[in-house]
Amino acid sequence: MTELAEGGARPLIEKTGSRRPTGLLLVAVPVLLMAWLIIWPIFNAFARTVWRPDADGDYGFNLSSYVFFFSDQYSINNLTITLWTTGMCALLLLVICLPIAIYLRFSHGRLPAYVQALAIFPMFVPSIILAYAFIRVLGPNGMVDILLNSVGLPKIRTPYLTPWGPVIGLVWDNIPLTVLILLAGLGSVSNQAIEAARDVGARRLQVFWYIILPRISNSVLVAISFAVLGIFSSFTLPYLLGPASPEMMGPFMNRTFREVNDPLNAITQAVITFCFCIAFGLFYVRSVARNQGK
Amino acid sequence: MSTLAPSRPRTDWTGIVFAALLSAAIVFPLLVVGTWAFTEVWRYPNVIPQQFGLRFWGQTLGRPDVWGSLMLSLQLSTVVTLLSAAICLPAAYAFARMDFPGRTFLFFSFLAGHAFPKFGLLIAIAAIFLQLNLIGTFWGVVLIQLVGTLLFMIWIPVAAFQSVDRRMEEAARDVGAGPFRVFWSVTLPQAGPTIAAAVLLSFVGTFYETEGAWLIGAPGIRTMPVLMISFINNQMVIQFGAVLSVMLWVPSFIALMFARRVIGGGAFARGFGA
Numbered sequence: 009m010t011e012l013a014e015g016g017a018r019p020l021i022e023k024t025g026s027r028r029p030t031g032l033l034l035v036a037v038p039v040l041l042m043a044w045l046i047i048w049p050i051f052n053a054f055a056r057t058v059w060r061p062d063a064d065g066d067y068g069f070n071l072s073s074y075v076f077f078f079s080d081q082y083s084i085n086n087l088t089i090t091l092w093t094t095g096m097c098a099l100l101l102l103v104i105c106l107p108i109a110i111y112l113r114f115s116h117g118r119l120p121a122y123v124q125a126l127a128i129f130p131m132f133v134p135s136i137i138l139a140y141a142f143i144r145v146l147g148p149n150g151m152v153d154i155l156l157n158s159v160g161l162p163k164i165r166t167p168y169l170t171p172w173g174p175v176i177g178l179v180w181d182n183i184p185l186t187v188l189i190l191l192a193g194l195g196s197v198s199n200q201a202i203e204a205a206r207d208v209g210a211r212r213l214q215v216f217w218y219i220i221l222p223r224i225s226n227s228v229l230v231a232i233s234f235a236v237l238g239i240f241s242s243f244t245l246p247y248l249l250g251p252a253s254p255e256m257m258g259p260f261m262n263r264t265f266r267e268v269n270d271p272l273n274a275i276t277q278a279v280i281t282f283c284f285c286i287a288f289g290l291f292y293v294r295s296v297a298r299n300q301g302k
Numbered sequence: 303m304s305t306l307a308p309s310r311p312r313t314d315w316t317g318i319v320f321a322a323l324l325s326a327a328i329v330f331p332l333l334v335v336g337t338w339a340f341t342e343v344w345r346y347p348n349v350i351p352q353q354f355g356l357r358f359w360g361q362t363l364g365r366p367d368v369w370g371s372l373m374l375s376l377q378l379s380t381v382v383t384l385l386s387a388a389i390c391l392p393a394a395y396a397f398a399r400m401d402f403p404g405r406t407f408l409f410f411s412f413l414a415g416h417a418f419p420k421f422g423l424l425i426a427i428a429a430i431f432l433q434l435n436l437i438g439t440f441w442g443v444v445l446i447q448l449v450g451t452l453l454f455m456i457w458i459p460v461a462a463f464q465s466v467d468r469r470m471e472e473a474a475r476d477v478g479a480g481p482f483r484v485f486w487s488v489t490l491p492q493a494g495p496t497i498a499a500a501v502l503l504s505f506v507g508t509f510y511e512t513e514g515a516w517l518i519g520a521p522g523i524r525t526m527p528v529l530m531i532s533f534i535n536n537q538m539v540i541q542f543g544a545v546l547s548v549m550l551w552v553p554s555f556i557a558l559m560f561a562r563r564v565i566g567g568g569a570f571a572r573g574f575g576a
Contacts, residue, residue: 031402035393038452039408045449046415049426056429108324111316119317126324132554133332134510136527137547140534141331144338144544149346151334157347180327241419243513248534258421262517271429278422289417297410 053275073276085254101186109190131184139248173249186231193227233288241281338544358541375526379508382447390455398463412453438522446514451504462496506557
């Protein structure tokens with residue numbers, strides 16, 4: 009996946025002019041499919057929420073669905089809980105994954121291999137199974153309650169169906185990618201730089217702050233972008249583990265579209281989530297493209 | 303578990319703490335689910351189930367909705383993976399080996415699907431499917447899941463085709479092999495394992511795809527994960543969910559074994575732009 013553009017080493021592309029149309033023909037189907045099912049829906053969503061018929065049936069510029077969203081307290085609450093959940097997840101992911109990644113970068117042996125295997129493991133657990141496991145462990149009368157009870161401690165206040173439910177589930181789900189991205193970024197921190205700093209008496213925290221952090225800041229941003237894009241409009245975990253009200257944008261859009269049967273407002277909500285994530289999306293595309301172009 | 307890192311005399315306390323915390327957070331919940339799947343009676347507050355057994359496996363597998371969903375999921379994943387391979391592998395070959403106008407732009411344009419919040423995108427697509435009467439149909443779900451496989455099924459095979467040794471292909475051509483013969487006997491065997499991993503990942507990814515199937519498929523199309531959502535929501539017999547979880551996890555485990563090839567080192571993360 010990464011060897012895309014090492015053009016200097018060997019000629020990457022056969023420069024035979026006669027094959028030009030063949031190439032376009034071969035990529036046509038996936039490109040058209042993507043244009044139809046990704047690019048077109050996005051433009052369509054923008055267009056049909058701002059340019060639509062009014063009460064008399066005349067088409068015109070009309071922002072009323074956006075005005076409604078931002079004047080409706082319930083919608084605002086849902087947006088707020090989504091922003092809170094996303095921010096909290098991003099923060100927790102960094103706090104959990106940075107130490108793990110740094111530990112993995114600077115150790116060798118069987119124990120770090122075990123830690124790495126565990127950190128990547130959630131990637132292979134479908135979120136639906138995660139949701140079920142969460143309920144059995146942290147839910148009411150779950151395994152944690154059983155264990156606490158057996159040693160005579162009171163039950164926990166279960167995070168199931170509270171805003172913390174989706175946070176825990178989403179952090180669990182996103183640990184592998186965050187660790188992998190940070191670990192890849194840490195590859196650019198040389199051992200010599202660390203040793204040199206340690207030789208002149210720098211402490212661990214100083215080494216982290218002045219040597220490691222500046223070199224991996226880009227990876228940290230990529231990891232956060234990726235997590236934010238995934239979490240902001242996540243559906244399955246908030247739907248199964250979160251409270252019914254306020255709900256995150258994913259379940260909110262789902263309910264507006266399917267249960268309330270109101271596609272216009274559902275699309276409006278979708279466009280609003282696009283706008284909140286646009287910066288992260290652009291940053292993500294730029295980093296991948298730059299990385300592939302190296 | 304060895305408590306000593308081999309190259310180092312002192313105990314790796316950081317590692318032990320991480321290993322213990324991650325085991326508790328990641329392995330423990332799955333063990334609890336595994337235990338529930340083989341439990342017949344487990345009343346609070348007993349730490350260990352009162353009675354183990356396979357009774358609920360029979361009951362779960364005896365449910366017609368479970369069989370229906372399993373068959374549907376397998377069908378969907380097969381159709382989506384075959385279609386995806388049919389359209390993406392030639393495209394990947396073209397991206398890797400041919401020059402055509404807009405090649406770089408088109409190649410990176412596949413990132414678009416990952417640069418937007420996924421469920422928002424699904425809503426936008428669903429609005430279009432609503433007009434086309436594709437909501438609640440098999441082919442509607444196929445389309446939505448097919449789009450989800452595009453990036454993987456193009457980018458991984460492109461890297462595979464590019465890593466094939468061109469000199470061997472040229473040598474084969476020099477001794478008179480035609481282009482298809484070269485592709486079949488030289489290119490494919492070298493790129494094959496990575497492509498197989500991509501195909502497997504897309505099969506497993508499609509099998510577990512929940513959100514598109516939920517939004518586009520309902521109410522007519524109930525895939526395995528969608529059925530599982532209703533099991534969790536309706537709080538039916540606890541063991542049904544546990545048995546399904548253990549069953550559902552098997553394909554994931556196979557993927558895990560295969561994907562170790564692809565997800566080696568930082569290559570995978572770099573694909574995400576780290």
